[in-house]
Amino acid sequence: MIEAILFMLGIGAACGSVLSVASKVFYVYEDPRIAEVEGFLAGANCGGCGYAGCSAAAVAVVEGNAPPSVCIVAGAEAAANVAAVMGLDAGTAEPLKSYNECNGGNRAANKYYYTGLNTCKAVSALYGGRRECEIGCLGFGDCIRSCAFDAIHMGPEGYPVVDETKCVGCGACQRACPKNILTVKTMSQRLLHMNAEDDALAPCRQTCPAEIDIPKYIAQIRNGDYEGAVNTIRERNPLLLSCGRVCPHPCEDRCRRGIEDEPVSINQLKRFVADFEMNSGKRIPIPCAPDTGKRVAVIGGGPAGLSCAFFLRRLGHGVTIFESMPHLGGMIRYGIPEYRLPKKILDWEIEGILNLGIEARVNAKFGEDFDMGSLAFEGYDAVFMGVGAWVDYNLGVDGEKLNGCYTGIDFLSRLASGEKFSVPRKAAVIGGGNSAIDCVRNLIRLGTEEVWIVYRRTRAEMPANEVEIEAAEHEGVKFQFLAAPVRVVGDEDENATHLEYLKMELGEPDASGRRRPVPVEGSETLLEVDMVITAIGQRPDVSFKESSKRLDDLNITRWNTIDSDPETLQSSIPYIFTGGDSATGPSLVVEAIGGGRRAARSIHQYLTGEEIKPVPKSLFKKNIPGTIFDSVPGVVKTPRAKMTELPVKERITSFIEVDQVLTEEEAIAESNRCLSCCRICYNKDAA
C-alpha cells in the first residue's frame, strides 16, 4: 500500500517536474492574445472556418489574417469579445448568407435514365446534367450534404431551400454546387453585382436598365409575399413608387409572353407592391452595411442622385446630397406632372431613402453656392454628379422672346413649384416627346380651351410613349403634324398672338431610317395662340465647370454631357463619377436609377482602393445569345390586366392621379401570366 502511494507520488512528481522543466526549456513566445482569443472561440475544432482547429484560427486572428468573426459556430457575441481583445471593431464584417437563386420548376425530360453515382457533381460531368436549362438545379443535394449546419433541406419542389437563420455563410454549399446555383454573398456583394453573360437572366431582366430581378418579384407576388417583392425590387431600384407609375417599361417589350400573347404587365405589378407598402402604413426596414467612414458628395437630387446615394448608403458610406432646387426629386418632381406622379407619393418615397441616414442640402447650386474646393475642404472622398439635363433647346426663330413664350422644362418646373400662370385661351406646344405631351396635358388641366401639339413629322414618328399620346388625344388635345414653326407673331404689347409654321411633307429616309420632312414652299400658315411652349429636347447645364480650376480636366462631350466610361461611369477626373441624364443625355427614370447604382459600384471600388472595372463578362446593354426566342409553344392566351384610368371628364378638370393601381386579385392573376423564364428549365423542343 505504502509503496503504491510512494510510487504514484514519485511518478507524478517526475512527470510534473519533467514537464515544467520542458515548458521552460522549450518555451516558445506566443502572443498572449492567442490564448485569450481562443478562449472566446467555440472550441469545437470543427474546421468550419477554414483553419485547422480553434488554435489555428486564433493564431490567424492575432496575425490579422482572419476577421474577429472567424468562428462560424460561436456567434456575434464571441466575435465582439474577440474584437475587443484585438482592439478592433467587430462591426466591420457583414454577414454572409447563402441564397438559392434557382426557383426550380418543371423539369425537362431526362436525356437518359441515370443510375450512376447519386451526386450532382457526377451528373453534371455527364452532358452538363440532365436538366436543359443553363442553371437548372440537378436536385441530388450535394449542397445539403455539404452543409455542416443543417441549414439546407430539399424543398417540396425538388430543389434545395436555404434556412437563412441557420446559415452561417461558410460557403460549403457554394463549393459543392457544380452548377453555381447556390451563392454565398453579403448584401453588399449582391448590391454590387451587375448583369453578366453567365447569369441566368430572363429576357425582361436583361432588358431592364436597372437590372431588377423581375421574375423573382413576380413569383413573390404570386405567392403573396408582397414584402419580399418590395425587397427584391429595392435591391436594384429605390424609386419603386415613382417607377411603378412613370416607367415606359422597356422590359415588357422583350417579355417572352409577348411573343405569343400580350406581355406581362410588369410595371403595374411593381406599382401594386409599391403601393401595398405605402398603404400598409409601415416602412419595410432596409438593411445597410456597417459604416465605412468614407463620405461621398452627390450633386443633384434626381433619380440618378437618389439611386446613387441610396446604394452608397447601403454599402456603408456616408452620403450628402446637394440639390439646387428647394426639394429633391429632380425631373420626376419638376418635370413629370402631378396627375402622373403625385407629389405626396414622391415625398413619401424620398423620405424613406433619406431615412437611411442620408443628409440632403437643398437650395445649394453647384458652381454658385459651393464648388469643388469647398467639397474637398469638407473632406469628401468622391463626388457623384447627377445634374440631369435641364437646359431646353431653343427653336432659333423670331419672336421666341415674346410674352407668353416658354420652354418646356422652364414651364413644367415653374408649374410644379406652384407658380401661378395666367391661363392662356389657346396654346401651342412644339415637339413630339414626352415633355411636350406633359405640357399639353397640364395646359388642358389648367383650363386652356384649345391646346395644340405642333410636330415636324407624323404621329408614327412621335418619340412620346403611345399610352401618353392616346391619353392626350382622349383629353382633347389637337395635333398639327408635319409643321415646322418659323416665327412667333406678337402684338404691339409684345404678347404672342400667332404661331406661323410651314407645312412639311415626308421625303427620303435619313440616316436614322425615318423619312425626313421637307418644307413645302409657300405653305406658311398662322395658328392663333397666346402661349407657345418649345419642348424640343434638353441638354445638361455644365456651367459649373467654370467655377473651379479643379474641374479643368473634366471632359464634356459635344452633347454637353459629362464624358465618362459608359460601363463604370467614371469621368476624366478619377474621383468624379456621373450617371443619369447628365451622362446619357435625356433618357428614362429607370436608366438614371441603373446609372446611379452602376456609379455607386464604381465609387465603392474607388473608396476601397480596388481597380475600377465592370463585372467579368459584363452584359452591358446586350442580350444573352439564344435567350431571345421567336416562338414560345404552349402559351394559352389570357388578356393582360387592364389599367383603370380616371374618367376623362373628371381628370381634365383636376390634377388627381389618372392611372389607378391594380386590385389584389388582378395583381395575382397578372403574376400568374408570367412564364418564369430562366427559372423553369424550359425545353423548347419537347413542348
Added chain:
Amino acid sequence: MDYIILAISCILINNILLAQYLGNCPFMGTSKKMETAVGMAFAVVFVLVMAGVITWIVNTYVLAKFGLDYLRTIAFILVIASLVQFVEMFLKKSIPALYAGLGIFLPLITTNCAVMGVCLINVNEEYTFVQALVSSFSYAVGFGLALILFAGVRERVLLARVPKPLQDTSIALVIAGILSLTFFAFKGMV
C-alpha cells in the same frame, strides 16, 4: 526473421483496429476525409513508438522490479499523457515544421485506447525491448493502414445512395465490420 513475422502479425493479423477493436473513436472520427486520416496515421506512428518504448522501460525497470504490476494501467496513463505533452512542446520549439504537420492530432491521441492497448500488449506478451519497439511501430502502421483504407471507402460511400437511417456513422460501422472480416483472412498466416 522473427521480427518480420512479428511485424506482419501486428500489421495484418492482429490489426489493432480491425482485429483487436481498439481505438474505435479516432477510427470513426477522423476517417471522413482522406487528408485527416493521413495526418492521424502519422501522428499515431510517432506517438505509439515513443509510448511503446517509454512504457516498456517504466514497466521493466520500475514496476516489475518493485512488484507494483497492479499499478500498471494508471502508471501508463500518466506516463503516456505526460509524454505526449512533452513531445508537443519539444516539437513546437525544435521542429516547428513537423509540429505544424501533426498539429491538432497530437493532443487528440493523448488518451487513445489503441496507444494504451499496444503498451499493455507489449508487457503482457513479455516482449524484449527490440520486440516491443518493432511491435509498437507495426501496430501503429497497421492502425494507419486500416484508417486510410477505411477513409477511402467512406469518401466513396458519401457519394452513394444510402437509405436515411443508415447514413454516416451507421453505414461506417457496417463497413468497418466487413473490412474487419476481410482482415480475418490473414488469420493462420503465421
